[in-house]
Amino acid sequence: SYKLTQPASVSVSPGQTARITCSGDALPKQYAYWYQQKPGQAPVMVISKDSERPSGIPERFSGSSSGTTVTLTISGAQAEDEANYYCQSSDSSDTYVVFGGGTKLTVL
Amino acid sequence: EVRLVESGGGLVQPGGSLRLSCAASGFTISDYWLTWVRQAPGQGLEWVANINRDGSTRRYVDSVEGRFTISRDNARNSLYLQMNSLRAEDTAVYYCGRTEMGIQYWGHGTLVTVSS
Numbered sequence: 146s147y148k149l150t151q152p153a154s155v156s157v158s159p160g161q162t163a164r165i166t167c168s169g170d171a172l173p174k175q176y177a178y179w180y181q182q183k184p185g186q187a188p189v190m191v192i193s194k195d196s197e198r199p200s201g202i203p204e205r206f207s208g209s210s211s212g213t214t215v216t217l218t219i220s221g222a223q224a225e226d227e228a229n230y231y232c233q234s235s236d237s238s239d240t241y242v243v244f245g246g247g248t249k250l251t252v253l
Numbered sequence: 254e255v256r257l258v259e260s261g262g263g264l265v266q267p268g269g270s271l272r273l274s275c276a277a278s279g280f281t282i283s284d285y286w287l288t289w290v291r292q293a294p295g296q297g298l299e300w301v302a303n304i305n306r307d308g309s310t311r312r313y314v315d316s317v318e319g320r321f322t323i324s325r326d327n328a329r330n331s332l333y334l335q336m337n338s339l340r341a342e343d344t345a346v347y348y349c350g351r352t353e354m355g356i357q358y359w360g361h362g363t364l365v366t367v368s369s
Binding site for chain 2 (some may be wrong): 146178179180182186187188189190193194199229232233240241242243244245246249
């Protein structure tokens, strides 16, 4: 079955830039989406269609795509950005939805 | 305001059944695909199933195919997940979501625990 691969953890100091990658063979054909999830809360979409920022999401969140890898970038990470981040996409036939395993972002 | 509220979770024995509901408000569900996503304790997100606008297309993750059934009632603005032959590994928080270019809106989830 199709898989999306993310690093298990990323750490940055406050004010630094955090980059979280997500790799999958179908990413050149399918859009990727990113979600932020804090403990005990439902996920929140932070990036849509590889690089679009939904309304209400701070400008420090951005997304990009290159080949089989998409990247979520948080420029000037803040303590409140500490959370788990998940990428999501579809298989090459656009039939099945897949989530990456998640990346725990530590801002310390 | 868009709201999704899940209900129907609880404790069930292995092999048992449960029906989850998701009540939508603030929008007309017939305009959107809808999705169920689950999260086992301490684990990541897992897509479970989705359904198109009129219910004619339903898709499932392999691990629930044949045991779970997703359905919708557009007149009641509600989404459902009938879960049969439940297993311990189905224990999770189940979220419903409104789907359009990703899952834009999520409910707060309902916990399903499968245990004897």
